Amino acid sequence: MQGSRNATKAIEFKSGTFSATTAIIRDTNAMHLADAMHALLGGRPDFFAGEPAILDFSQLQKLPERVDWPGLTSLLRRYRLQPVVVRHLPESLADSARKAGLAVLHGDESLKTVAPPPAPQTKAAPVEPPAAAPAPSIPSTPKGSMLLDRPLRSGQQVYARGADLVIIGGVSNGAEVIADGSIHCYGPLRGRAIAGAVGDNSARIFTTALGAELVSIAGVFRTFEKGLPEAVAGKPAQIRLVNEANTQQIRLDPLVLS
Amino acid sequence: MKTVVVTSGKGGVGKTTTSASICTGLALRGFKTAVIDFDVGLRNLDLIMGCERRVVYDLINVVNKEANLHQALIKDKHCDNLFVLPASQTRDKDALTEEGVEEVLKGLEHQGFDYVVCDSPAGIERGAVLALTFADEAIVVTNPEVSSIRDSDRILGILQSKSRRAKEGREPVKEHLLVSRYSPKRVEEGEMLSYKDVQELLRVPLIGVIPESEIVLQASNQGTPAIHLTGSDVAEAYLDVVARFLGEERELRFVSYEKPSLLKRIFGGA
Numbered sequence: 001m002q003g004s005r006n007a008t009k010a011i012e013f014k015s016g017t018f019s020a021t022t023a024i025i026r027d028t029n030a031m032h033l034a035d036a037m038h039a040l041l042g043g044r045p046d047f048f049a050g051e052p053a054i055l056d057f058s059q060l061q062k063l064p065e066r067v068d069w070p071g072l073t074s075l076l077r078r079y080r081l082q083p084v085v086v087r088h089l090p091e092s093l094a095d096s097a098r099k100a101g102l103a104v105l106h107g108d109e110s111l112k113t114v115a116p117p118p119a120p121q122t123k124a125a126p127v128e129p130p131a132a133a134p135a136p137s138i139p140s141t142p143k144g145s146m147l148l149d150r151p152l153r154s155g156q157q158v159y160a161r162g163a164d165l166v167i168i169g170g171v172s173n174g175a176e177v178i179a180d181g182s183i184h185c186y187g188p189l190r191g192r193a194i195a196g197a198v199g200d201n202s203a204r205i206f207t208t209a210l211g212a213e214l215v216s217i218a219g220v221f222r223t224f225e226k227g228l229p230e231a232v233a234g235k236p237a238q239i240r241l242v243n244e245a246n247t248q249q250i251r252l253d254p255l256v257l258s
Numbered sequence: 259m260k261t262v263v264v265t266s267g268k269g270g271v272g273k274t275t276t277s278a279s280i281c282t283g284l285a286l287r288g289f290k291t292a293v294i295d296f297d298v299g300l301r302n303l304d305l306i307m308g309c310e311r312r313v314v315y316d317l318i319n320v321v322n323k324e325a326n327l328h329q330a331l332i333k334d335k336h337c338d339n340l341f342v343l344p345a346s347q348t349r350d351k352d353a354l355t356e357e358g359v360e361e362v363l364k365g366l367e368h369q370g371f372d373y374v375v376c377d378s379p380a381g382i383e384r385g386a387v388l389a390l391t392f393a394d395e396a397i398v399v400t401n402p403e404v405s406s407i408r409d410s411d412r413i414l415g416i417l418q419s420k421s422r423r424a425k426e427g428r429e430p431v432k433e434h435l436l437v438s439r440y441s442p443k444r445v446e447e448g449e450m451l452s453y454k455d456v457q458e459l460l461r462v463p464l465i466g467v468i469p470e471s472e473i474v475l476q477a478s479n480q481g482t483p484a485i486h487l488t489g490s491d492v493a494e495a496y497l498d499v500v501a502r503f504l505g506e507e508r509e510l511r512f513v514s515y516e517k518p519s520l521l522k523r524i525f526g527g528a
Binding site for chain 2: 150151152153154155156169170172173174175187190
């Protein structure tokens with residue numbers, strides 16, 4: 001835009017920084033990843049809104065002989081995530097990544113992120129805070145809150161980016177609420193609730209009547225195929241992430257409102 | 259003029275039956291009423307209203323200015339102040355445009371109509387969205403089963419986001435829940451969700467409960483809106499719905515099941 005004064009210049013170079021999503025890939029099998037992403041993001045095609053992504057291989061569980069780059073990148077693009085760079089990739093795979101049109105960054109220690117403990121139910125956690133985040137245990141303070149004063153109906157979705165989400169009126173089955181911070185739902189929470197969407201594991205979910213299909217905090221999720229525990233079903237509840245036996249687990253507690 | 263959409267998301271729940279009975283009920287109360295079939299390509303309303311043999315022009319003809327409203331509106335055979343605007347059977351739903359629908363509604367207002375009832379097609383596509391775009395009030399027809407409830411919920415969301423009222427930030431479309439094909443016996447036996455369950459899930463004010471009845475099929479075969487079958491449960495329930503729609507208080511009927519008494523069982527039902 002600024003280049004309009006220099007309309008004669010066909011190209012200009014400027015340095016700058018931009019934030020990108022880091023996808024920490026622990027398993028390169030495209031099928032496994034597709035399953036994990038589907039479980040995490042519910043097969044929603046536009047979760048990422050075209051954000052650029054860094055593919056981080058520092059936590060690979062085993063060294064694969066080859067990686068199906070076209071399969072991997074098209075899978076990420078299906079969720080509108082644009083893979084541009086790979087890093088911490090074993091040397092044996094670097095060439096194939098370059099051929100697939102990805103830039104290869106070598107072990108730049110300053111970029112290294114401390115990854116949170118692996119989510120218990122997932123093989124891959126594609127949503128991680130941007131590279132600069134030092135330690136995941138420090139809660140990223142949400143900038144404010146987003147208020148929604150109508151019920152959210154099946155098929156509707158709301159994302160409170162960088163904020164808490166307050167819903168008055170409830171969330172129907174088949175609807176989805178996502179917040180980078182906590183979710184407060186005054187009314188029945190029946191759809192999917194995803195708090196701490198970019199990795200804040202201190203985020204919580206509160207509701208006056210729990211009936212959720214899925215709850216997730218910082219990528220750790222829980223579904224309720226066999227129904228909700230009786231202590232919380234249809235009752236006021238609070239959902240948070242706790243450390244138990246070295247794994248992070250979703251915990252559901254009744255909320256006493258007196 | 260008030261525009262009322264009868265919608266549901268799911269098909270086969272009783273939208274057209276409800277549209278026919280509600281527009282008739284409003285006309286019987288003395289309001290000049292039009293009912294528009296938005297189900298372009300399928301065309302059912304004229305059958306239910308019993309005017310299929312008098313269809314010359316349709317909604318698409320009016321939208322495309324191949325006919326004027328006066329030519330296309332079919333006067334109902336029972337009520338003098340009720341008119342049917344049928345859907346086209348030969349065109350596809352893409353022939354319908356938002357501007358075209360708006361113009362038709364303006365034309366109806368100009369002709370002094372009090373109510374326009376829009377019979378929505380099933381689904382959440384163009385036809386269904388256009389049927390609800392200009393609505394002031396919405397009657398969401400739901401069967402007491404989970405898939406119908408889910409689809410009604412979806413359509414309520416679309417109502418909140420795609421209606422003119424929502425887009426212009428005016429007072430939201432007034433929503434009414436109509437539970438249809440209700441069987442108190444099956445509810446009693448635990449085979450069917452109760453109307454209270456449905457309402458609890460959708461959180462929309464209940465305007466009525468229509469019992470499941472063979473009368474409905476009979477009425478549609480005859481081309482007579484069910485509300486005309488005086489004395490039947492369904493007709494009574496629809497009369498109540500119209501009364502509640504006009505702001506009157508009516509107690510809910512036909513929602514509880516009474517086991518047939520011993521005498522009835524011995525001597526057969528009345």
